[in-house]
Amino acid sequence: MTKARSRWPRQRDAQDPLPSEDGTSPLAAVRPTELETCLRACAAHSGKLVAGLDRRRTALAEALRNLLATHAAMEQAPAASPAPLLRRTSKGGPGSALILGDQLLDPLLAVGNKALDCGYEDELKLAALVTDTVLTQRRRSRAAWRLRARVLEAMGAEADAVEAYERYLDLTDDDGFGIAARTAGLRAGAERQDELLRMLERDCPEAAGFAGGPVTDTWAEGLALHARGDWNRARSRLIGALLAQDRSGAPVPEIQEALAQYLGLALEAGGAPGSGCVPRTTPGNDGPRHLTELIALYAGQRRTRMRGPVADPTFGGVEWSTLGEFRNHIAGKSICLIANSQRVGAGSMGAEIDAYDLVVRFNSYRIDPAATGSRTDIHATIHKHGFNWERKVHTRLVFGGISGDWKHSLRTRLVPGAQQYLGDESLRWPLRDIGKVGTDVWPAIPTSGFNMLWLLDHLDVSPQLDLIGFDFYESGAYRLPAAMKMPITSVHEYTSEKAWVMERAQSVTDTRIRLR
Numbered sequence: 001m002t003k004a005r006s007r008w009p010r011q012r013d014a015q016d017p018l019p020s021e022d023g024t025s026p027l028a029a030v031r032p033t034e035l036e037t038c039l040r041a042c043a044a045h046s047g048k049l050v051a052g053l054d055r056r057r058t059a060l061a062e063a064l065r066n067l068l069a070t071h072a073a074m075e076q077a078p079a080a081s082p083a084p085l086l087r088r089t090s091k092g093g094p095g096s097a098l099i100l101g102d103q104l105l106d107p108l109l110a111v112g113n114k115a116l117d118c119g120y121e122d123e124l125k126l127a128a129l130v131t132d133t134v135l136t137q138r139r140r141s142r143a144a145w146r147l148r149a150r151v152l153e154a155m156g157a158e159a160d161a162v163e164a165y166e167r168y169l170d171l172t173d174d175d176g177f178g179i180a181a182r183t184a185g186l187r188a189g190a191e192r193q194d195e196l197l198r199m200l201e202r203d204c205p206e207a208a209g210f211a212g213g214p215v216t217d218t219w220a221e222g223l224a225l226h227a228r229g230d231w232n233r234a235r236s237r238l239i240g241a242l243l244a245q246d247r248s249g250a251p252v253p254e255i256q257e258a259l260a261q262y263l264g265l266a267l268e269a270g271g272a273p274g275s276g277c278v279p280r281t282t283p284g285n286d287g288p289r290h291l292t293e294l295i296a297l298y299a300g301q302r303r304t305r306m307r308g309p310v311a312d313p314t315f316g317g318v319e320w321s322t323l324g325e326f327r328n329h330i331a332g333k334s335i336c337l338i339a340n341s342q343r344v345g346a347g348s349m350g351a352e353i354d355a356y357d358l359v360v361r362f363n364s365y366r367i368d369p370a371a372t373g374s375r376t377d378i379h380a381t382i383h384k385h386g387f388n389w390e391r392k393v394h395t396r397l398v399f400g401g402i403s404g405d406w407k408h409s410l411r412t413r414l415v416p417g418a419q420q421y422l423g424d425e426s427l428r429w430p431l432r433d434i435g436k437v438g439t440d441v442w443p444a445i446p447t448s449g450f451n452m453l454w455l456l457d458h459l460d461v462s463p464q465l466d467l468i469g470f471d472f473y474e475s476g477a478y479r480l481p482a483a484m485k486m487p488i489t490s491v492h493e494y495t496s497e498k499a500w501v502m503e504r505a506q507s508v509t510d511t512r513i514r515l516r
Contacts, residue, residue, distance in 0.1 A: 030135045030148075035098040038133035042067055042111060045126055060114040060123065067107040074103060100137045108134060112147050116154060127151045142171045143485070146179070156251025158186050174482035176364060176387035178413055185304050192301035196259065196294060197246055200239045203290070210240025211247065218244065219258070231269040238262050259298055266291055318414075321395060321421040323434065327459050329395065329421070333357035334464035337453060338372060340365050344469030345478030347371050347511060353468060362448050363387055364483035379419075380452040383409035387483055390415045397423040399451050401432065430455040442496070450497045457504065457515065465516040472498045 046064040049057055100108070112130035115123040131148035134141055149164035165183045169175065201207060210218050222237035242262060245255050270291060321329070336356040338344060345368065353359060353373030360378040364387035367374060379393045383400035396419040400406030406428055414422070431437050431446045431454050446454070449470075456465055469475075472494040477484065507514045 030139075031132045032136045033129060033132040034136070035100050035104075035133055038108070038129055039068070039071060041126060041129055045122070048122075054118075056114070056118045057123075060111070060118055063107070063110045063114040067104070067111050070104060070107050074101075100134065105134065105138075105141075109143050109147060112144075112151070116147065116151055119154060124151060124155055128155070140171055142168055142482075145171065146177065149179075153186070156253045158190060158252050162186050172482050174364075174387060174480045176385050176480065176482050178386040181412055185306070189301040189305035192297055192304060193252075193255070193259075194246075196297040196301065197242060199294065199297070201243060204236055204239045206236035207239035207243060210237050211243040213240070213244065215241050215244045215248070215250075226265055226269070235266070235269075238265070256302070263291070263295055263298060266294075317417070318419055318422050320424040321427070322424055323426040325421075326395070326397075326423065326427060327461055330358060330456070330459065331461040333462060334466075335360060335456060335462045336466045336468050337449065337456075337470070338362075338365065339449065339467065339469040339471070340477055340479045341469045341471055341473060342475040342478045343471050343511060345371055346475075347469070349468060349511060350374065356464075356466070360452060361388075362452070364479040364486075366478055366480050378452075380448050382448050383413070385483070386413040387480055389413050390418055392418050393420075395419065395421040395423070397427055397452065399429060399448050401429050401445070403428065427455070430458070434458065444496060447494075447497065450500075453501070462516060465514070467501065467513040467515070469511060470501065470513055 042064055046061065046068065049061040049064070108130055112127045112134075115127040115130070118124075127147065128151050131144050131151060134144040135148065138144060145164050145168040149161045149168060152158075152161035152164055162183050165179050165186075169179055169183070218237050219241040222234045222241060225231075225234035225237065239262070242255070242258055245258060334357045336353055336358075337360045338353060340362055345366065348370055350368070350370045350373040354375050358377045359373060359375045360380060361376045362379075363381045363385065365376070365379075366372065367376075376391065376393050378395045378397065379388060379391065380397045380399065381388070383398050383406050389396070396414075398406065398410060400409065403425065406425075410422075426433075430451045431442065435454065435458060453467070456462060479486075501513060501515075502508070504515050505513050506516065
């Protein structure tokens with residue numbers, strides 16, 4: 001017999017936040033928070049973090065040190081500095097509130113993100129405080145609303161998280177992080193969870209008599225009855241506790257855990273194959289077919305929450321493209337690869353670019369016909385971001401180092417009908433998988449641009465292969481507005497990539513590097 005877990009659904013106590021009279025949770029509204037309050041909390045939390053093996057808390061400690069050091073340096077800045085980035089309002093004199101300036105904004109948000117990564121209760125509270133602080137003064141901060149939504153989701157306050165995600169979507173034109181799909185997934189998951197609970201409620205009318213009692217006590221009584229072999233009475237109490245959790249607004253992870261435990265116990269009581277048990281009672285509404293429906297609902301809402309309800313990517317006429325098929329497609333054609341650089345954005349090569357047989361663009365590319373050209377035949381992108389996936393192209397190659405993560409991103413980000421061909425797993429990570437170039441030879445993670453360039457050079461079937469605007473970000477980035485705030489990542493080694501290109505260059509000008 002499966003041993004019942006000792007962790008029971010938590011009983012909401014009198015100090016827990018409850019929905020207000022208008023149905024909104026206290027978490028949904030931004031709590032006005034002064035910057036001084038947040039900085040004091042950060043300083044106090046920094047003092048609690050000690051050296052240890054938890055790399056996430058180590059990263060948080062570093063972010064806190066950077067924030068506090070930045071603040072200290074700004075406080076010590078001369079009064080005559082031309083543009084103070086952290087100042088007090090004039091009305092209240094020396095004791096009035098600090099105004100959050102640009103120089104402190106990014107370090108503060110970095111603390112919030114690192115605290116969220118930790119996932120512990122104290123750190124989640126700190127991350128929530130950071131979002132309260134930023135949004136008190138900057139109500140239109142997209143980064144703060146997205147962070148707030150992720151924190152609320154981690155806390156299990158899904159309805160509030162959806163509100164915050166939608167506020168983020170209202171403030172941006174480019175959903176490069178897949179927030180719309182994420183929000184739709186949370187909504188659909190909540191609907192399926194509600195359907196599952198309503199099914200349990202209909203099938204066990206006796207549970208209503210236990211839905212008003214203390215959750216923990218009712219659940220414990222149900223477990224005890226189950227252990228004694230009295231499943232019929234146990235079932236009504238366990239379902240009653242589940243209904244009480246739902247009505248009291250318990251965090252979603254707690255309801256999820258209780259549902260999973262209930263279904264496990266129901267399978268055991270029904271003598272499910274592999275449980276090592278025989279049925280204890282007449283199956284009735286816990287018969288195999290009914291349990292299959294319940295489990296399907298449970299699994300469906302879990303999957304939907306994780307990846308969003310996205311249509312099958314094979315809809316819309318898309319076909320997989322293998323390495324060989326991709327080679328045949330590009331053979332004999334002139335190709336240009338367009339960098340996301342200011343050298344391109346400030347130029348006027350649009351007509352020349354569109355004259356190539358195939359135009360390749362990367363990740364969060366931006367279109368300005370006069371400067372960049374208007375055509376995109378091949379979109380090469382890393383799987384982690386969703387920029388431009390909705391733009392129609394002939395071929396989309398999605399790069400990723402870990403097969404499982406890559407497949408998950410295809411399921412969550414691919415837009416049906418936006419591409420005719422999609423690179424299959426043979427094109428997933430060219431430098432490593434096709435070239436067999438290991439980290440001993442190339443330690444850095446190859447960029448999307450380098451993976452694409454290496455692949456085209458390796459196939460060697462194009463009579464003209466040109467790089468337009470490739471200065472390896474010396475001129476700065478030229479990307480979609482939503483992507484411009486993303487830092488140029490340090491995991492790539494642009495110096496090595498530049499050296500590789502220059503070794504093979506046939507000719508070089510300010511705007512064009514010709515490899516063929």
